[in-house]
Structures are given as structure tokens and as C-alpha cells.
Amino acid sequence: MATTAHTEAPGGHKGTFPPFDSHTFASQLVWLVITFVLLYVVLAKVALPRVGGIIAERQKRIDDDLAQANSFKTQSDSAIAAYEKALADARNRAQSIANDMREKQTAEAESVRKKIEDQFNVKLADAEKAIAATKQAAMANVRGIATDAAKAIVERLTGKAPADTAIDAAITDVLKR
Amino acid sequence: MAVDPIHQFQIIDLFPVFKIGNTEIAFTNSAAYMVAAVLVITAFLIVGTAKRSLVPGRVQSTAELTYEFVANTIRSTAGTEGMRFFPFVFALFTFILTVNIIGLIPYAFTVTTHIIVTAMLALSVFLTVLVYGFWKHGLHFFNLFVPKGIPVYILPLIVFIEVLSFLSRPISHSVRLFANMLAGHITLKVFASFITLLGSAGIIGMAGATLPLAMVVALTALELLVAFLQAYVFAILTCIYLNDAIHPGH
Known part of the structure; x- marks a missing residue:
């Protein structure tokens, strides 16, 4: 093996392929163990929990934000539902109030109409009664007038007063026709 | 020395730190790059997230x-x-990835071009699988080697193959990373040395040197992909092996 190295390292022997030079093994092993164990301890105790903590913190923050957004969405959804329910309720109530009102007014109008009709009927009946009474009275008067008239006519024509019975009979006979 | 494609893998002692028995443990260029990788990863994860x-x-x-x-x-x-x-796999992935990518910087050293490093990493995975598997499942962990629905007469053969493939995992796991990084860096260095060789040979040589230069640019892009891919492959194989420890039944 061609070696042109002038610097003869204390551990390295001329002519030996350095990676297989067993004289350097002890120091390499010692330093490897020291540095690697140091690295392991620093990583396990400080560095990795730190980086992992940062990542977990960010993940937690994202999850929290998502959960919050979700709860806000649920809240707004329920608010919309409540609003729509209130709207529907109000509409229903308005409808029922309108219906009630209409029914009430119809009933009122009906009763008023009935009352007036009844009053009219009563007045009508009274009037008819009055008419009948007047008619009867008039009819009763007709006989008297006829009797008197017939008596006067006959008296004027014949010069003598006829018998009341004959006139009565004659008038009754006439009224019968 | 610029044309030696092996020189980049040299381990250089910077200063001695302590002794284990008779072995001097020095702070090397490799150690410096490992420390750099740890600092880069830590800064990336902690300073980068400072604002949260x-x-x-x-x-x-x-x-x-x-x-x-x-x-x-x-x-x-x-x-x-x-x-x-997770911390274990994350540490493996980021460590290998960072070390690989730092190694692509010209004149930088690549830690994973040394088999002992990748072998150690692969062994740590292998031992984790073994320890966790036996701790969690006890002797049921051996179910890993006995696939269900296999006729009894070929079962011994299957179990033998399964055990063999299980034992060879740390080898393939470590050699894959090591060989990829080593080969990539040698190739880069060889083509780069062609540029200097041709470039020193006058005008025509300079014109010819554009070819290996283009090649080095393309290879660097490829090596960037390999650097990521090998770290990812190492991590995903670790996950697959750990899955065996978690769910030993096939």
C-alpha cells in the first residue's frame, strides 16, 4: 500500500490501512461511547421532549380551535332552529288568532242578525195582531153602519121605519153572500 | 500526499486525555468530529426551537x-x-447523518469510515434487541427463530438459517454503512487527484481535468444522497430489528 503521509500519527502505523488499524480502536470506542451516550441523554431528556412538546402543543391548539369552531357552529345551528321554530309558532298563533277572530265575529254577527230578526218577527206579529183587531173592529162596525143605513134608506123610501128584525135578517143575508 | 486516497482516513492524536490501563486515550480528529456532530445536533434541536x-x-x-x-x-x-x-433510533439516525454530511466537507474527517465505529453502533442495536427481547419475553424470545406454519421435517434447517441470519445482522448492519462511506470517499479522492494530476500537465491537461472535475461534482451529489440514505437504512434496519424484540412471533 502506497503511503506518502509524512505525518506519522502516534496511533497510526505506517503501512496499515487506517480503518483496520487496531491501535486506534480503543480511543475511537471511548470517544464514540462518550459522545453517543451524551447525545442520547441530551436527546432523551431535553431535545426530543421539547420538539415533541411543541408539536403536541400545536396539535392541541388546532384541535381546540376546531372543537371551538364546531361548538360555535352547533350554537348557531340551534339558534337558527330556535328562530325558525319561533317563526313557525308565531305564524301558527297568528293563524289561530285570525281564525278565532273570524269565528267569533261570524257568531256575533249571526246572533245580532238573529236578535234583530226576532225583534222584527215580534213587531210583525204585533202588527198583524193589530191589523186583525182593527179588521175585526171594522167588520163589527160595518154591520151597525149597514143596519143604520138600511133603516134610514127604507124609512126614506117607504116613509116608515122597518122592523129591526127584518133588517137584521136582510143584512145577515147580504153579509153571508 | 494529496494523491493518496487513504490518507483522509488517518486517525491523528490531537492531545492525550487519560489512560485506561496501558492504553493512552487521546483526543483525536475522529473524537473532534464526533463532538462536533453532537454539538450540531443539539444546537439544531434546541437552539432551533428556542422560540417555540x-x-x-x-x-x-x-x-x-x-x-x-x-x-x-x-x-x-x-x-x-x-x-x-425513539430517543435511541433518533440518536443513531441524526448522529450517522450528521457525521456523514460533515464528512463530505472537503478536508473533513468522516467518522463512519472506520469499521470500529459502525460495528459499535450496530452492536449497540444488537445488544438492545437481545436484552429487551429476553427481558420482555423471556424464553419466548426464541420463537423469533421458529416461524409458524413450517413443516416439522424442515424446521431444524429453517431454525439454523434463522439463527445464522440473526447473528450475522450486526455484521451486515455495520459493514453496509462502513463500506458505503469508505468507498464513496475513496472514489471522490481518486477522481479529485486526477484533477490535480491532469491540471499540472499543461493546457491540454487542464482542459482534460474538467472531466474528473465534473465527475467529482456529480459524485459529491451522489455522496450526499448516500450519506442520507445510509443513515436512513441504518435507522430503519434498527427499527426492524427492534420490532423483532418487541414482537418475536412472526
Whole structure:
């Protein structure tokens, strides 16, 4: 093996392929163990929990934000539902109030109409009664007038007063026709 | 010395630190790059997330992407139970990735071009699988080697193959990373040395040197992909092996 190295390292022997030079093994092993164990301890105790903590913190923050957004969405959804329910309720109530009102007014109008009709009927009946009474009275008067008239006519024509019975009979006979 | 493609793998002692028995443990260039990788990863993850912003900036976003990427890799291959190995897999992935990418900087040293490093990493995975497997499942862990629905007369053969493949895992696991990084860096260095060789040979040589230069540019892009891919392959194989420890029944 061609070696042109002038610097003869204390551990390295001329002519030996350095990676297989067993004289350097002890120091390499010692330093490897020291540095690697140091690295392991620093990583396990400080560095990795730190980086992992940062990542977990960010993940937690994202999850929290998502959960919050979700709860806000649920809240707004329920608010919309409540609003729509209130709207529907109000509409229903308005409808029922309108219906009630209409029914009430119809009933009122009906009763008023009935009352007036009844009053009219009563007045009508009274009037008819009055008419009948007047008619009867008039009819009763007709006989008297006829009797008197017939008596006067006959008296004027014949010069003598006829018998009341004959006139009565004659008038009754006439009224019968 | 610039034309020696092996020189870049040289381990150089910077200063001695302590002794284990008779062996001097020095702070080497390799150790410096390992420390650099740890610092880069730590800065990337901690300084990059300093603001802890809800809407991440560039560095924080990249850190989070890396986190999610490794976490998803584990979850998809080893299930949510595999997440207890998350720091381990994350450390392996980022360490190998950082070391590989730093190694692509010219004149830098690549830690993973040494078999002892990749072998150690692979062995740590292998031992984790063994220890966790036996701790969690006891002797049921051996079910791993006995696939269900296999006729009895070929079962011994199958079990033998399964055990052999299990034992060879750390070897293939480590050699794959090591060989890829080593070969890539040697190739880069060889083509780079062609540029200097041709470039020193006058005008025509300079014109010819553009060819290996273009090649080096293309290879660097490829090596960047390999650097990521090998780190990812190492991590995903780790997950698959850990999955065996978590769910030994096939």
C-alpha cells in the first residue's frame, strides 16, 4: 500500500490501512461511547421532549380551535332552529288568532242578525195582531153602519121605519153572500 | 500526499486525555468530529426551537420534520410500542447523518469510515434487541427463530438459517454503512487527484481535468444522497430489528 503521509500519527502505523488499524480502536470506542451516550441523554431528556412538546402543543391548539369552531357552529345551528321554530309558532298563533277572530265575529254577527230578526218577527206579529183587531173592529162596525143605513134608506123610501128584525135578517143575508 | 486516497482516513492524536490501563486515550480528529456532530445536533434541536413558535421558522420546521420523520419510521415498522426506543433510533439516525454530511466537507474527517465505529453502533442495536427481547419475553424470545406454519421435517434447517441470519445482522448492519462511506470517499479522492494530476500537465491537461472535475461534482451529489440514505437504512434496519424484540412471533 502506497503511503506518502509524512505525518506519522502516534496511533497510526505506517503501512496499515487506517480503518483496520487496531491501535486506534480503543480511543475511537471511548470517544464514540462518550459522545453517543451524551447525545442520547441530551436527546432523551431535553431535545426530543421539547420538539415533541411543541408539536403536541400545536396539535392541541388546532384541535381546540376546531372543537371551538364546531361548538360555535352547533350554537348557531340551534339558534337558527330556535328562530325558525319561533317563526313557525308565531305564524301558527297568528293563524289561530285570525281564525278565532273570524269565528267569533261570524257568531256575533249571526246572533245580532238573529236578535234583530226576532225583534222584527215580534213587531210583525204585533202588527198583524193589530191589523186583525182593527179588521175585526171594522167588520163589527160595518154591520151597525149597514143596519143604520138600511133603516134610514127604507124609512126614506117607504116613509116608515122597518122592523129591526127584518133588517137584521136582510143584512145577515147580504153579509153571508 | 494529496494523491493518496487513504490518507483522509488517518486517525491523528490531537492531545492525550487519560489512560485506561496501558492504553493512552487521546483526543483525536475522529473524537473532534464526533463532538462536533453532537454539538450540531443539539444546537439544531434546541437552539432551533428556542422560540417555540406556533408557526415554525425554517430551522424549527426542519427539526419538527426530522422528529416526525423518525417517529413515523418507528411507528410504521415497529408499532407504537417501538416509540420507547425513539430517543435511541433518533440518536443513531441524526448522529450517522450528521457525521456523514460533515464528512463530505472537503478536508473533513468522516467518522463512519472506520469499521470500529459502525460495528459499535450496530452492536449497540444488537445488544438492545437481545436484552429487551429476553427481558420482555423471556424464553419466548426464541420463537423469533421458529416461524409458524413450517413443516416439522424442515424446521431444524429453517431454525439454523434463522439463527445464522440473526447473528450475522450486526455484521451486515455495520459493514453496509462502513463500506458505503469508505468507498464513496475513496472514489471522490481518486477522481479529485486526477484533477490535480491532469491540471499540472499543461493546457491540454487542464482542459482534460474538467472531466474528473465534473465527475467529482456529480459524485459529491451522489455522496450526499448516500450519506442520507445510509443513515436512513441504518435507522430503519434498527427499527426492524427492534420490532423483532418487541414482537418475536412472526
